[in-house]
Amino acid sequence: MAKRDDDDDDNEIGGGTVFPPLCRDVATEHPMREATKLLLSLLFAFLSSSFLHVHISGTVAHAATVDEETCTPGGDGDGTCASPLLVVEEGVDVDDVDDEEDDDSNCIDDDESCAIYASQGACLDNPGYMTYHCSRSCGTCDAARKAIEAAEFVEEGDEIPCMDDHYQCLEWAGMGECDANPGYMLRKCKRACLVCYEGTNQFGVEQRIPRESHIENIVSYIDRSIEYMKRVWREKEFSRVRHKCRNQHEDCTYWASLGECDANPKYMQLNCAPACQTCDLLDIKHRCPIEPGNEVIWKPGDLNGLFENIVDNADGSGEYLHYNPKALSRPQIRRDGTHAPNTEKDGPWIVLLDNFVSEEEADRLVAIGKQQGYERSADVGKEKPDGSHEALVSDSRTSHNTWCQEPSCYDDPLVKPVIDRIANVTKTEVRNSEYLQLLQYEPGQYYKQHHDYIGHHLDMPCGVRILTLFIYLNDVEEGGGTSFPIPGVVVTPKKGSAVLWPSVRDDEPEQKDWRTDHEALPVIKGLKYGANAWIHSRDFKAAFKRNCH
Numbered sequence: 001m002a003k004r005d006d007d008d009d010d011n012e013i014g015g016g017t018v019f020p021p022l023c024r025d026v027a028t029e030h031p032m033r034e035a036t037k038l039l040l041s042l043l044f045a046f047l048s049s050s051f052l053h054v055h056i057s058g059t060v061a062h063a064a065t066v067d068e069e070t071c072t073p074g075g076d077g078d079g080t081c082a083s084p085l086l087v088v089e090e091g092v093d094v095d096d097v098d099d100e101e102d103d104d105s106n107c108i109d110d111d112e113s114c115a116i117y118a119s120q121g122a123c124l125d126n127p128g129y130m131t132y133h134c135s136r137s138c139g140t141c142d143a144a145r146k147a148i149e150a151a152e153f154v155e156e157g158d159e160i161p162c163m164d165d166h167y168q169c170l171e172w173a174g175m176g177e178c179d180a181n182p183g184y185m186l187r188k189c190k191r192a193c194l195v196c197y198e199g200t201n202q203f204g205v206e207q208r209i210p211r212e213s214h215i216e217n218i219v220s221y222i223d224r225s226i227e228y229m230k231r232v233w234r235e236k237e238f239s240r241v242r243h244k245c246r247n248q249h250e251d252c253t254y255w256a257s258l259g260e261c262d263a264n265p266k267y268m269q270l271n272c273a274p275a276c277q278t279c280d281l282l283d284i285k286h287r288c289p290i291e292p293g294n295e296v297i298w299k300p301g302d303l304n305g306l307f308e309n310i311v312d313n314a315d316g317s318g319e320y321l322h323y324n325p326k327a328l329s330r331p332q333i334r335r336d337g338t339h340a341p342n343t344e345k346d347g348p349w350i351v352l353l354d355n356f357v358s359e360e361e362a363d364r365l366v367a368i369g370k371q372q373g374y375e376r377s378a379d380v381g382k383e384k385p386d387g388s389h390e391a392l393v394s395d396s397r398t399s400h401n402t403w404c405q406e407p408s409c410y411d412d413p414l415v416k417p418v419i420d421r422i423a424n425v426t427k428t429e430v431r432n433s434e435y436l437q438l439l440q441y442e443p444g445q446y447y448k449q450h451h452d453y454i455g456h457h458l459d460m461p462c463g464v465r466i467l468t469l470f471i472y473l474n475d476v477e478e479g480g481g482t483s484f485p486i487p488g489v490v491v492t493p494k495k496g497s498a499v500l501w502p503s504v505r506d507d508e509p510e511q512k513d514w515r516t517d518h519e520a521l522p523v524i525k526g527l528k529y530g531a532n533a534w535i536h537s538r539d540f541k542a543a544f545k546r547n548c549h
């Protein structure tokens with residue numbers, strides 16, 4: 001990693017190059033780009049508390065426990081590191097309390113990136129830096145103006161703002177730099193290292209104290225939460241979660257004081273983790289451990305073994321003959337070293353099974369889909385604070401779907417045999433399979449090239465998707481085929497037939513086989529109905545119940 005260089009302009013805020021403060025032994029100064037910035041920094045360092053936009057209804061003394069020396073006069077020239085804890089009284093509005101209008105001449109953006117940071121939500125996410133250094137973009141100009149005014153008349157005992165001097169302080173603190181590089185961090189990233197406290201917005205949304213509540217009770221909850229968060233930011237075991245451990249609602253502490261962490265743990269533990277002291281549960285590995293006994297079902301070679309039994313009747317059982325299995329693509333060389341006959345394509349296994357479901361079973365699945373109602377399909381989106389993932393509606397997938405996840409669907413006399421058949425044919429257990437996804441495509445609808453493998457499942461109790469069995473539930477008038485562009489295979493929908501392919505490699509059955517990228521071609525005429533069965537390497541159903549999928 002790059003070493004901090006005191007003379008290097010790249011280290012400027014927004015300079016584009018990331019320089020974690022890695023000079024362990026030297027307390028370096030942050031070089032500001034221009035003299036005016038240096039002046040402003042100095043002024044900010046003497047801010048008075050008079051700018052504070054909320055009523056101070058309680059003060060909790062928090063001595064700086066990290067390294068008092070960095071906070072003494074002469075250390076950083078700011079005299080103290082402790083600020084009063086601020087809490088917001090109900091109905092007190094930020095703008096109501098500030099007594100003067102913002103004045104443009106006092107608005108300061110230290111860096112041209114301020115506006116970009118602000119547009120990305122940094123005023124709320126990183127207030128310890130943004131409030132002071134990007135006051136124009138954050139709309140905190142009044143605070144900046146008063147700070148500058150107060151700087152000239154700073155009196156002993158005036159409150160010093162709890163701020164960070166560098167935009168990346170919070171990020172560095174999250175990397176453990178407060179411990180690894182205290183010389184720089186405890187002086188320049190006081191807020192991020194929790195050397196000082198300004199308010200509960202250091203752990204997410206600023207906390208409210210409703211009028212009807214017992215103020216002392218809530219203040220004591222906040223106090224405990226701060227002590228807890230100090231640990232979270234210092235101790236290694238929290239390194240994966242400390243960044244996302246934030247109160248997501250202004251009433252988190254109030255609710256915690258009413259016992260909601262126990263009464264309503266599903267919401268509270270994830271959305272009010274500082275108040276409930278449950279940051280560790282934000283780590284999906286902690287919340288969703290892989291229990292002993294929940295082993296992956298395939299070892300290397302099992303994938304080829306399964307498909308050779310299906311297509312070549314390699315075990316001589318004749319079990320699959322009824323489906324008239326046909327390899328549209330397959331590895332040319334068998335496990336025993338012999339050459340596969342009549343092979344259309346050399347590539348991953350893509351196998352067509354005729355008559356996989358009967359006419360009645362297909363019609364029933366379509367009818368259940370219509371009865372339940374189809375919703376716009378979604379892809380896997382970005383990670384949420386609890387480690388699960390958002391559903392992402394996008395142009396890459398325009399179909400509609402519903403899930404067969406209620407007993408009225410999966411216990412239906414015409415559906416249950418299909419679910420059992422999928423497990424039988426793939427030599428897996430029903431528990432390895434996701435609930436059937438029932439799909440409907442209208443003319444023009446499609447699913448662009450994608451892969452069914454989901455990488456973040458690797459460390460999760462459901463394991464990765466290893467197989468897809470896609471069932472065609474009707475004949476499509478025109479279009480709607482399933483295309484595998486890498487081996488160059490297109491499957492035409494035919495009512496009752498199914499196509500089976502792996503998402504993983506035979507030699508490393510937890511790793512993605514990129515060759516089975518595929519797409520649902522646009523339907524040109526008529527409707528297309530289908531069903532996805534995604535089979536996982538571990539117990540999907542148990543993971544689903546625990547919200548660990």
Ligand SMILES: O=C(O)CCC(=O)C(=O)O
Pocket residue numbers: 447452470480481482483518519520521530532
């Ligand atoms: O509709 C198809 O043919 C394939 C659908 C598909 O690939 C999917 O839903 O993941």
Ligand SMILES: [Fe+2]
Pocket residue numbers: 450451452518
């Ligand atoms: Fe797919």
